[in-house]
Amino acid sequence: MKVLVAVKRVIDANIKVRVRQDGSGVETANVKMAMNPFCEIAVEEAVRLAEDGIADQVVLVSAGPGPAKETLRTGLAMGADRAIHIVTEESLEPLAVAKLLAAVAAREDPGLILLGKQAIDDDCNQTGQMLAALLGWSQGTFASKIAMSDDGATLTVTREVDGGLETVALTMPAVVTTDLRLNEPRYATLPNIMGAKKKSIDPLTPEELGVDITPRLEVLRVDEPPARAGGIKVETAAELVDKLVNEAGVL
Amino acid sequence: MAVLVLAEHGDGTLAPATLSTITCAGEIGKAGGGEVTVLVAGKDCRQAADEAAAVDGVAKVLICDHEFYQNASAEALAALVQPLAASYGHILYPATTFGKNAAPRLAALVDSQQVSDIQAVIDAETFVRPIYAGNALATVRSRDAVKVITVRATAFEKAVPGGAPAMVEDLAPAADPGLSKFVGAKLSASERPELTSARVVISGGRGMGSGDNFILLEEIADLLGAAVGASRAAVDAGFVPNDYQVGQTGKIVAPELYIAVGISGAIQHLAGMKDSKVIVAINKDEDAPIFQVADYGIVGDLFDILPQLKAALAAAKQD
Numbered sequence: 001m002k003v004l005v006a007v008k009r010v011i012d013a014n015i016k017v018r019v020r021q022d023g024s025g026v027e028t029a030n031v032k033m034a035m036n037p038f039c040e041i042a043v044e045e046a047v048r049l050a051e052d053g054i055a056d057q058v059v060l061v062s063a064g065p066g067p068a069k070e071t072l073r074t075g076l077a078m079g080a081d082r083a084i085h086i087v088t089e090e091s092l093e094p095l096a097v098a099k100l101l102a103a104v105a106a107r108e109d110p111g112l113i114l115l116g117k118q119a120i121d122d123d124c125n126q127t128g129q130m131l132a133a134l135l136g137w138s139q140g141t142f143a144s145k146i147a148m149s150d151d152g153a154t155l156t157v158t159r160e161v162d163g164g165l166e167t168v169a170l171t172m173p174a175v176v177t178t179d180l181r182l183n184e185p186r187y188a189t190l191p192n193i194m195g196a197k198k199k200s201i202d203p204l205t206p207e208e209l210g211v212d213i214t215p216r217l218e219v220l221r222v223d224e225p226p227a228r229a230g231g232i233k234v235e236t237a238a239e240l241v242d243k244l245v246n247e248a249g250v251l
Numbered sequence: 252m253a254v255l256v257l258a259e260h261g262d263g264t265l266a267p268a269t270l271s272t273i274t275c276a277g278e279i280g281k282a283g284g285g286e287v288t289v290l291v292a293g294k295d296c297r298q299a300a301d302e303a304a305a306v307d308g309v310a311k312v313l314i315c316d317h318e319f320y321q322n323a324s325a326e327a328l329a330a331l332v333q334p335l336a337a338s339y340g341h342i343l344y345p346a347t348t349f350g351k352n353a354a355p356r357l358a359a360l361v362d363s364q365q366v367s368d369i370q371a372v373i374d375a376e377t378f379v380r381p382i383y384a385g386n387a388l389a390t391v392r393s394r395d396a397v398k399v400i401t402v403r404a405t406a407f408e409k410a411v412p413g414g415a416p417a418m419v420e421d422l423a424p425a426a427d428p429g430l431s432k433f434v435g436a437k438l439s440a441s442e443r444p445e446l447t448s449a450r451v452v453i454s455g456g457r458g459m460g461s462g463d464n465f466i467l468l469e470e471i472a473d474l475l476g477a478a479v480g481a482s483r484a485a486v487d488a489g490f491v492p493n494d495y496q497v498g499q500t501g502k503i504v505a506p507e508l509y510i511a512v513g514i515s516g517a518i519q520h521l522a523g524m525k526d527s528k529v530i531v532a533i534n535k536d537e538d539a540p541i542f543q544v545a546d547y548g549i550v551g552d553l554f555d556i557l558p559q560l561k562a563a564l565a566a567a568k569q570d
Contacts, residue, residue, distance in 0.1 A: 016518055095363070120384065120499065120519075126355035130355045140431070141351070156434065217391045217392065220377065224386075231546040233542075
């Protein structure tokens with residue numbers, strides 16, 4: 001079975017973003033970028049499926065400008081076999097990305113597509129579900145555990161839901177989105193980073209895939225959220241309770 | 252045109268997030284979106300449908316009582332809603348795991364770019380939503396014919412019963428896409444209030460040291476009628492189950508009082524609780540970022556402070 005993994009390049013999770021003064025967006029110039037953490041988990045899971053003999057090929061896909069290649073290299077160094085780079089300078093919305101991925105899936109014919117449940121930049125949490133809909137496939141979102149049946153026809157997915165955990169059996173082929181507890185992604189070793197340089201990254205364009213990526217949403221402005229007023233330190237628990245009762249009025 | 256709300260419900264009642272979503276739908280309705288219809292799909296869900304019909308501002312309730320919808324499968328729900336979509340200008344889901352799972356599947360089928368997790372309605376096509384873990388707020392306009400939206404429950408009051416009861420109309424089930432099958436669920440049972448709608452939340456982080464130590468938080472929670480939450484670090488360490496997680500990609504809470512214990516305050520955690528009315532932080536590291544958002548902070552060892560806090564709360568309760 002071939003496994004396709006979608007990955008996104010985002011501002012590093014440890015960076016506190018700055019909103020541009022003119023309200024046009026957040027500052028991205030000279031900011032550290034990295035693979036979206038949920039995408040790392042997706043790559044790790046795919047590589048483990050290959051190590052377990054369930055996947056015979058792991059193919060990465062990323063859509064975005066030139067530097068998306070760096071993110072693909074990171075995934076290749078983690079153990080993916082090859083990569084596809086959909087090159088575009090346009091800003092991409094989840095629906096457009098889902099359409100691009102559906103077009104790639106039509107060419108590649110994977111049995112399973114793994115994605116992160118959410119990108120930590122736009123926080124949309126949409127692409128995997130949209131892709132499953134466009135392909136008419138089953139979806140297992142927010143996965144914390146996956147297990148393939150012996151005959152490869154069913155994937156059992158444990159999902160992190162608001163009430164706890166839920167388990168569903170998906171008819172293959174399927175789209176799965178990863179949650180935090182699915183695995184702990186490996187660090188690429190130096191030999192693997194060197195080896196990844198020899199792996200192929202094939203460029204494609206939205207035009208070649210026949211997908212209209214014109215944005216649907218108009219971002220009118222991006223603002224900084226209202227800051228919280230500074231607080232105070234108290235010395236004792238008794239003083240805290242007194243403040244909560246008599247000052248804040250919440251007890 | 253009208254606004255459709257997909258109801259999350261269970262055990263015969265609407266989820267609190269559904270009531271907040273109805274309020275949001277009402278705001279869109281008044282801004283030109285039209286009347287509010289609520290769709291209750293599930294098994295044995297008549298009671299929840301009747302509850303929805305009694306809610307102020309709901310003009311119509313659609314009920315589809317069939318086993319296909321028993322476990323809120325996104326595949327089955329999308330197949331049910333897609334044929335109805337053309338009659339609505341807006342289709343809203345609560346931004347819970349129910350809505351996050353189901354809404355985008357419908358959005359793709361109706362070729363709509365979903366607007367996720369909105370926290371304010373500017374007009375019928377313009378909405379405010381947090382991005383970058385809430386460190387920025389984007390105002391976006393959608394011109395899609397059917398706007399598919401998920402709603403941040405903490406940003407809208409819960410709708411209450413009132414007005415004349417709405418009519419309840421039966422909706423025939425759609426064909427079962429047969430793509431996925433529910434196997435089972437392991438849900439956390441708790442007598443305490445639900446995390447996202449509790450008036451008081453007390454959360455523990457890595458500093459708690461172990462799952463057993465969460466008893467210190469639970470004792471205080473019981474005195475306050477509070478829910479217990481956790482940071483990602485505490486969940487990853489296996490102290491508590493995943494459904495305790497408060498944060499950017501976990502649960503969003505905005506209680507009257509949030510008490511963060513042994514939580515350093517990573518951006519991702521702050522994203523889930525910084526809209527709380529009053530924030531208390533207890534941490535031994537005086538430079539912990541949690542103190543930057545806290546109204547009241549105590550620097551010290553939580554194992555000393557929690558018993559003192561429990562005693563002080565018990566004493567205050569006596570008065």
